[in-house]
Amino acid sequence: MENIKQYVQENKERFLQELIELLKIPSVSADSAYAHDVIMTAEMVKSSLEKAGCDFVELCETPGYPIVYGEKIIDKNLPTVLVYGHYDVQPADPVELWTSPPFEPVIKTTDIHPEGAIFARGACDDKGQMYMHVKAFEYMIATNTLPCNVKFMIEGEEEVGSKSLGWFVERNQEKLANDVILISDTGMISNTQPSITTGLRGLSYVEVEVTGPNRDLHSGLYGGAVANPINILTKMIASLHDENNHITIPGFYDNVEELSVEERAEMAKAPFSLEKYKNALAIEDVHGETGYVTNERNSIRPTLDVNGIWGGYTGEGAKTVIASKAFAKISMRLVPNQDWEDITELFKNHFESIAPKSVKVVVKPHHGGQGYVTPIDSVGYRAANKAYTETFGVPAIPVRSGGSIPIVSLFEKELKSKTILMGFGLDSDAIHSPNEHFGVFNYLKGIETIPLFYKYFTEMNK
C-alpha cells in the first residue's frame, strides 16, 4: 500500500485543517453550558462521514447527546468493522494553565514532536484519533481499496460515562452487528515503539457531601465544639488508604485478579525509566501501593483518587468560618473481575459507615464501567499488530493501560465481538490536562496504519 503514504502527503494540509476546524468547537459534555457546541460537533462529524463516502449517515437521538452512525456496506458476505470514537471532550479548566486557548488549535513543535503537534482540548482524546478513521476511510473509498464493510458509531458522552451509548447499543444489536470493533482512544509507548492496549481498568466515580451544622458558623464562637465538615471529610478520605496505600474498603480487593510472576515479568520488559518519569512530572518521588512498581500501580492494580474537593471559604484573603458542607469527587480505577456497581455499593456503605454521628453524609454514585482484557491471539489483534509492524518497522508490544473505556466491556456483552485498541497517542500528550496535544506524526501515521488493519483483518478472515 505505498500509495497511502503518497495520499497522506498530498492531503496532509487538508487533513490537519479539517481536524483543526473540529477542535475549534468546545464540545464539553460535562458542562450543560456547552450543550449547543456538543450538538454542532455531532453535525460536523456526520457531514465528514458523508463526504468521506458513507452510503448512509444519521444522528441517532438518545436520552442524552446524539450518536453519529454511518455505514458503507459493500458485501454482506465480507467481514464488518465497527469503528467507535467520541466527539465530546473533557472540560478545559484550569484554563489559565494553557499556553494557548484550548479551543483555538495551534501547531507547535516539542522535543517529542519535532514535526509539530496540534495543541487543543480533544486534539488526542478523542477528536484527533477518531478523525484518523474518517480520513483512512476516505482514502479507501477514494482509491477503491475498502476490502470489507465498515460502520461508524461516534458518541458524545464518553467523558461523562457513555450512559446514552449503553442505552443505544442495547437497542441496536442488529444494526451494529460486526466482526470486530476498532477504537483509537488509547496511547502507545513511543513514536518508535508502537503498542496495543490489551487491558483497561474499570471505573467507579462518586460524589460525596458531608454536612455539619445547618449553616456556616463563626469559627471562634463554635470552633472546637461542633464537627467541622471539612476536617471530618479529610479524616474520612484519609482513612480510605492504609500506611501501605492499600484501599481499606472492606471487600474492595475480593475479586482482584492477581497476575502471575511470569505475567509481571513480561510486563517489566516494556521500556520504562523511573528517572525520566519523575523528571517529566517534576516530582522527587513516586507514590503508590507497597509491593508494586509504577507500571503495575497504574495498570493492573485498582486505585482510589480524589478528583476534586471543595468547601468553606476559598476566595481571596481570610474568612474565619466553619462551613456547613464539604464536598469531594472521588473515582476508583478497577481491574478486571471487579464489578463497578458492586464496588460503588461497597464504597457507599463503607463511607457512610465511617461518618461520625456529628455529621450527615450523602454518597451520590456518578458513573462507572467494567475493566477489560483482550487476548493477543485473536484475528483482530494479529491484524493490528501486522499493520503496526509494517508502518513502524517493529512489532507492537501488548500493554495494559490504566485508563478506562467503560463501553468496551459492554460491547463484548451486547455485540459479542472483541475490541481492538489501536491507539496512536502518547502519555505525554496531556489528555485531560492543560495543553493537550496530538503529534502531527501520530495523526498521519494513524491514517496510514488503519487501512492496513482493514486489509489484513479481511485477508485473515478468508
Next chain:
Amino acid sequence: MENIKQYVQENKERFLQELIELLKIPSVSADSAYAHDVIMTAEMVKSSLEKAGCDFVELCETPGYPIVYGEKIIDKNLPTVLVYGHYDVQPADPVELWTSPPFEPVIKTTDIHPEGAIFARGACDDKGQMYMHVKAFEYMIATNTLPCNVKFMIEGEEEVGSKSLGWFVERNQEKLANDVILISDTGMISNTQPSITTGLRGLSYVEVEVTGPNRDLHSGLYGGAVANPINILTKMIASLHDENNHITIPGFYDNVEELSVEERAEMAKAPFSLEKYKNALAIEDVHGETGYVTNERNSIRPTLDVNGIWGGYTGEGAKTVIASKAFAKISMRLVPNQDWEDITELFKNHFESIAPKSVKVVVKPHHGGQGYVTPIDSVGYRAANKAYTETFGVPAIPVRSGGSIPIVSLFEKELKSKTILMGFGLDSDAIHSPNEHFGVFNYLKGIETIPLFYKYFTEMNK
C-alpha cells in the same frame, strides 16, 4: 437617666434608618474588589461622628484602609474613654443561602427577636454594635450629659487581621491616650441575661499549598502511581487531630493555661442547654476535645479548623483528573499565654515535616493575634456591670468567648489600658454566616446602656 429611654423612642426610626444606610455599602475588606466601598463606608462613619458632636474628626491614612478618628475633649482632668469598632465586614458568600440580599438590609421578626431584627452583612459584626456608640454619644451631646472625654477609633481591617491598626496604634500612643477602652464587638447570653466578655481567644490563620505533579494528570494513566495532592492534603490535615481531638502539633499545648476546678465550676453556672444548642444547628451530636464540655471547648481550649479547602475539578459533572495542586485555609484559635507567632511557626514546621517526599508543601502565614483575659474587679468592669444591671434589671455574668479580637492585647501593650467588652449581640445572630442579623431590641438597648457606662465610670474614677 430616664430621658435616654425617651430619646431613643423618639429617634428610633432615624437610628434604624441611619444604620440601614451604613449597611447598604458592601465594605468587604477581604476582597479588593470592594476597596471603593470600604473607603465610602469610612467617609460615612466620619460624617456621622461630626454630626453627632465630635470637635475633631479625621480619616487617618495607613498602609491599608483608613482609620476613622474622632474626639470630644471636655476637660483634660476628666477620664477619657476610647471607643473602638470596625466598619469593615466579612465576605457575604455563600450568597445563595441568604434569604434576602446581604447588602439590602430588611427588618424581619424571628422567634428570638419578636420586635424585629435587621438582616444584613455587618448588622451585628460590627456596624450595628459600633453605631450604637455613635448614637449614645449623640444623646450625651444633645442633652449635655457627656461626663468625660471620648475618643473614637473605627478601623476597616478587623476582618483581615487589623494589620494597619497595629501600625497606627504603635505610632499614636499620645493621641490615643485613654483610661479605658470600650468595645462592642462581642455577644451576651440572651436578651434577658446580659454578660460581659472577660476572655478572648487568640488566632493564627495560615494557608497551605500542596503540589504534586507539575500539571493536572489523567487519573487513569497516572492514578495509583503518583502522589495525588488532594489525597495527601487530606492525610496531612487528618493527622493534625488525634482520636481524642487533641491537636498533634508538637509543643502546641506547652503554654496553654489550665483552669482550676473552681474556675470550671464557675463557668458551668452559665445557663446552657445542649439540646437547644444541637437543635439550633440541626446536629445529632457535638464534636470536640475529650475531657471538656461544649462551653469549654469553644472558649478556654485552643482549636484547629479548616476554614476552606479546594483542589481539582469542582464543576458540574465528572472529570477524571489528578490535580497538580491542592489548597486549604486553616485557622487555630488560641488561649491566653499561647503566642500566635510561636504557634504559627510550630504549625509551619510541623506541617512541612509531615509532607511525604512525593509532594512539595508551602505554608503561608496569613494573620493572627494574641488571646486576652480581663479582670472583673477593674473600675471599667464594675461600671459596665452597673450599667447593664440598670437597663436589664439583672447583673451581667462574666463569660470567656471563643472569638478573637486580636487588637485587644495590643491595646493593653501599647496604650497601657484595659478593654471592656460590652457586647449586645447574640450567638444566634449568625455573624460570619448567611443571614447575619442584629435585634432591634439589642441595638436600642445598647444605645440606652452605653451612656450609663460613661456615667458610672466617671463617678467611680472620682
